[in-house]
Amino acid sequence: MTQLPGLLDTEAIRKDFPLLDRVVHDGKKIVYLDNAATSQKPRQVLDALNAYYERHNANVHRGVHVLAEEATALYEGARDKIATFINAPSRDEVIFTKNASESLNLVANMLGWADEPYRVDRETEIVITEMEHHSNIVPWQLLAQRTGAKLKWFGLTDDGRLDLSNIEEVITEKTKIVSFVLVSNILGTLNPVEAIVRRAQEVGALVLIDASQAVPHMPIDVQELGADFVAFTGHKMCGPTGIGVLWGRQELLEDLPPFLGGGEMIETVSMHSSTYAPAPHKFEAGTPPIAQAVGLGAAVDYLTSIGMDKIAAHEHAITEYAVQRLQEVPDLRIIGPTTAEDRGAAISFVLGDIHPHDVGQVLDEQGIAVRVGHHCARPVCLRYGIPATTRASFYLYSSPADVDALVAGLEHVRNFFG
Structure with a gap:
């Protein structure tokens, strides 16, 4: 068995994840390498979900009976845990959404409806990057179409990094918001936050970071990032689907208008007008994802019990090993950084002229689960002149044996297609 420095005890960790024991396709034990799409869930999360539904299920807030009080305590307790996990200055800066996409849309809509100095209009500019997930492209396209604002973006270098050579021309005095991904879901690139935030602050622009591929994998301190908003999702960090998070600076959340209207987000309502509750409730209209928050x-x-620093070290070792092994495969081209430096644990590649969908199907027959397609990042594929990629992505339970299985599987793919 391959030994690497900094590895977690994956054999012990995998015992917490029931799905990883599953066998598929004539008794092959599953090799799960699709963690950038969603992570598997440990028994501790599954047990928490079951306990909530079996013992505490009720709607939160306002209720005075014991179940409502218990459900509220669990729901708000989850907010406390998230605030501590990302080192938020205040628990009231943590907003629950249904996913990162909703978090990003929430900010885009707030800025479209905001008063000065935050309003996005035809005199202003929005800045994103060419490596964004569609969830951090389409909301800004929609906002630009509605307001007349100009949408601008940073391009990519040949090795999968952001091209910041023209940063002063892209982020200007007209820029209202700079929204970018911390770790790319397709390239794996870890972006230079400090340089982008510094330039945005020089011109008075707000900064939104999509940390969906970062929060599950490394320690994140929102105060150190220096951004105004940070979005991420629960299902990629061992939590349930249907729960996301938007962190925002308190003063901004107080000044910006709500995106959705309904129950819980109000202070008073008459037939003529309404006033709104303070953040975070101002942005959580209707019955929230209670069980999902408890699961998150x-x-x-x-994750805290294992240690995010240890998880990051483990994934760095696995990624470094995977990058090296994949480059041993003939005709394989990694799309993105070809070293483990400043990159996350998602690795996209093409294999000769074999279509990625064919690669994925043959790997699946061997019990190896990868992702194929453009990964909701089609502009990246257009930039590098490819229709799609195969993506392998790793997590805290991934082992060198998983990497070896992938490499052996790819040799089988090459032999299959001659």
Whole structure:
């Protein structure tokens, strides 16, 4: 068995994840390498979800009976856990959404409806990057179409990094918002936050970071990032689907208008007008994802018990090993950084002229689960002149044996297609 420095005890960790014991296709034990799409869930999270539904299920806030009080305590307790996990200055800066996409849309819509100095209009500019997930492209395209604002973006270098050579021309005095991904879901690139935030602050622009591929994998301190907003999702960090998070600076959340209207987000309502509750409730209209928040809180407990610094070290070792091994495969081209420096644990590649969908199908027959397609990042594929990629992505339970299985599987793919 390959030994690498900094590895977690994956054999022990995998015992917490029931799905990883599953066998598929004539008894092959599954090799799960699709973690950038969604992570598997440990028993601790599954147990927390079951316990909530079996013992505490009720709607939150306002209710005075014991179940409502218990459900509220669990729901708000999850907010406390998230705030601590990302080192938010205040728990009231943590907004629950249904996913990172909703978090990003929430900010885009707030800025479209905001008063000065935050309003996006035809005299202003929005800045994103060419490596964004569609969830951080389409909301800004929609906002630009509605307001007349100009949409601008940073391009990519040949090796999968952001091209910041023209940063002063891209981020200007007209820029209202700079929204970019911390770790690319397709390239794996870890972006230079400090340089982008510094330039945005020089011109008075707000900064939104999509940390969906970062928060599950490394320690994140929102105060150190220096951004105004940070978005991420629960299902990629051992939590349930249907729960996301938007962190925002308190003073901004107080000044910006709500995106959705309904129950819970109000202070008073008459037939003529309404006033709004303080943040975070101002941005959480209707019955929230209660059980999902409880599950996410349990996921945070689980990750914290292992240690995010240890998870980051483990993934760096696995990624470094995977990058090296994949480059041993003939005709394989990694799309993105070809070293483990400043990159996350998602590796996209093409294999000769074999279509990625064919690669994925043959790997699946061997029990190896990867992702194929453009990964909701089609502009990246257009930039590098490819229709799609195969993506392998790793997590805290991934092992060198998983990497070896992938490499052996790719040799089988090459032989299959002659």
